Amino acid sequence: MACYQEITCPTCGSHHIMKSGLSTRGVQRYRCQQQDCATKTFMLDYYYKAYEPGIKEQIVEMAINSSGIRDTARVLNINKNTVINTLKKNRTVLSM
Ligand SMILES: [Zn+2]
Structure with a gap:
């Protein structure tokens, strides 16, 4: 495949x-x-970068500041799928 x-x-x-x-x-x-x-x-190597400490927090923070998924992925130099997955895991934080 x-x-x-x-x-x-x-x-x-x-x-x-x-x-x-x-x-x-x-x-x-x-x-x-x-x-x-x-x-x-x-x-x-943003594939690895996504696992660096602080990146997940930055993703959440950017989402709170109404950055788009593509913007966040571009700024942090990580895959947009990583951004989406991280936001799904942090849904409780974001709905506050
Ligand atoms: Zn080029």
Whole structure:
């Protein structure tokens, strides 16, 4: 079963992304195809970033300040699914 993950360039938001080998840690590296983009290669390590301390609290705080899910994901550089999952877990806090 093919699993498609939408990948966008963290700098220019372009969807024209090419795979560019693996990092030393074995994480997939991606290359932005946009010519005027400052980012040459990047990795999806926001997957790990979401587990850094304080991130979940920031997600909740941004939601309280009426930031959109996409805004929160972009600002914190994490996947929007992580934002959604975190907000679901913190529903009791948010309904206060
Ligand atoms: Zn780019």
